[in-house]
Amino acid sequence: MLKYTLKRFGQMILMMFLLSILVFFLFALMPGDFFSGNRKLTPTRLAELRALYGLDKPPLQRYFIWLGNVLHGDFGWSLKYNEPVTDLLKTYMFNSFIVALAAMVIAWTIAVIVGVYSATHQYAFVDKLVTVIVFASLSFPSFFIGLLAIKFFAVDLKWLPVGGMIDTGSNSTGLAYVLEVGRHMILPVLILAFFSAGGLTRYFRSGMLDVLRLDFVRCARARGIKEHAVVYRHALRNALLPAITLLGFELPGLFSGAIITEQIFGWPGIGPIQLDALNAHDYEVLMTCTLLLSFLTILGNFLADVMYSVADPRVRLAQKAEA
Numbered sequence: 001m002l003k004y005t006l007k008r009f010g011q012m013i014l015m016m017f018l019l020s021i022l023v024f025f026l027f028a029l030m031p032g033d034f035f036s037g038n039r040k041l042t043p044t045r046l047a048e049l050r051a052l053y054g055l056d057k058p059p060l061q062r063y064f065i066w067l068g069n070v071l072h073g074d075f076g077w078s079l080k081y082n083e084p085v086t087d088l089l090k091t092y093m094f095n096s097f098i099v100a101l102a103a104m105v106i107a108w109t110i111a112v113i114v115g116v117y118s119a120t121h122q123y124a125f126v127d128k129l130v131t132v133i134v135f136a137s138l139s140f141p142s143f144f145i146g147l148l149a150i151k152f153f154a155v156d157l158k159w160l161p162v163g164g165m166i167d168t169g170s171n172s173t174g175l176a177y178v179l180e181v182g183r184h185m186i187l188p189v190l191i192l193a194f195f196s197a198g199g200l201t202r203y204f205r206s207g208m209l210d211v212l213r214l215d216f217v218r219c220a221r222a223r224g225i226k227e228h229a230v231v232y233r234h235a236l237r238n239a240l241l242p243a244i245t246l247l248g249f250e251l252p253g254l255f256s257g258a259i260i261t262e263q264i265f266g267w268p269g270i271g272p273i274q275l276d277a278l279n280a281h282d283y284e285v286l287m288t289c290t291l292l293l294s295f296l297t298i299l300g301n302f303l304a305d306v307m308y309s310v311a312d313p314r315v316r317l318a319q320k321a322e323a
Contacts, residue, residue: 005306012302019294024066027283027290028059034079034281053079070291076284080277085288089270095165096262096269099185100253103192110197112240115204119212120231130201137198146191146264153187160187163266188265192258203246207239214238241308248304252296 035041035049050056054065069076075085118127154162161167161184172180211217212235220230259271270289277285 004309008302008305012298015298016295019298020067020070020291021063023287023290023294024063025059027287028062030281030283032281033283037281053077066287075288078277078282078285080280080282080285085284088273088285089288089292092268092270092273095267096258096271099188099192099262099267099269100258102185102189103196104250104253106189106193107196107200110193111200111204114197115201116208116231116236116239118201119205119208122209130205134198134201137195142191142195142258142260143264145194146187146261149187149191150264160184163264165268184265184267188258188261188267191261191265200246204239204243207242208235211235211239244308245304248300248302249297251300251303252293 033050033055035046035055038046041049047056054062057065066076073086077083078085078088081088114130118130121127150162153160163184165184166172166177166180170177170180212231217230217235220234221227225234258269259275261267262269262271263275273285274289276282277289
């Protein structure tokens with residue numbers, strides 16, 4: 001187990017190094033930069049600014065300078081926002097994180113409960129209703145459902161705020177601030193959870209149906225074990241094993257943010273920052289976001305492989321045979 005973990009960790013480090021090369025040169029070779037789009041700059045001033053920020057150096061030299069700074073925790077300077085990239089992303093990334101985490105917990109809870117119930121009541125009315133709702137969540141665009149929710153819950157019923165993170169002009173602190181932020185989170189969290197739960201529900205329903213047809217489930221029923229115990233103690237445990245791999249891919253989503261949803265609800269997350277950086281050719285911000293998401297994707301796969309080997313004895317036997 002330890003040998004396999006160290007091997008996977010070494011592969012993760014190598015993959016991150018190769019990804020850093022790919023990410024940097026993809027952005028370095030893109031046409032234009034932050035200054036080239038400013039028509040007010042004279043050619044002389046444009047050359048001075050490019051030299052000041054090191055944009056006139058060869059891409060290979062710039063890569064090693066950038067890599068050395070990254071290894072020291074310096075991800076560059078945002079020309080769009082005129083502040084260090086680390087300071088810029090710190091707050092906005094946390095805002096995206098709390099919304100994505102809440103949405104993920106709700107979506108996975110709903111998906112497990114509804115998926116198991118739908119699988120154990122196959123072709124019943126509830127199963128058909130769940131199928132309709134799931135396909136609706138996969139068919140409708142997020143901006144349409146988001147705007148519809150704002151129109152109904154915020155404008156017509158006035159139950160929830162239209163958008164933002166806090167009320168306009170609010171000076172609340174402590175518990176009042178937490179409750180205010182929580183009230184503004186309700187709509188974006190529910191919209192994200194709705195779209196995430198749809199595909200997850202079908203995934204858990206399909207996995208549960210496959211497990212319920214296996215021989216060990218039939219044997220458990222033949223021994224007279226109660227149906228509740230068969231479903232939740234035997235079948236569900238095995239049906240959730242593949243979800244460990246799926247959970248590893250959820251890690252980048254906790255930090256990447258939902259660009260469209262955050263734009264609709266005016267939530268100050270990482271999504272609008274990425275859009276602004278893209279429009280302004282602020283490549284330092286874009287490279288940091290891309291590199292961070294790449295790292296989280298690799299880390300999620302690494303953790304999923306380790307957890308899968310811990311949860312499933314068959315995987316441990318396969319790893320020993322491979323070693």
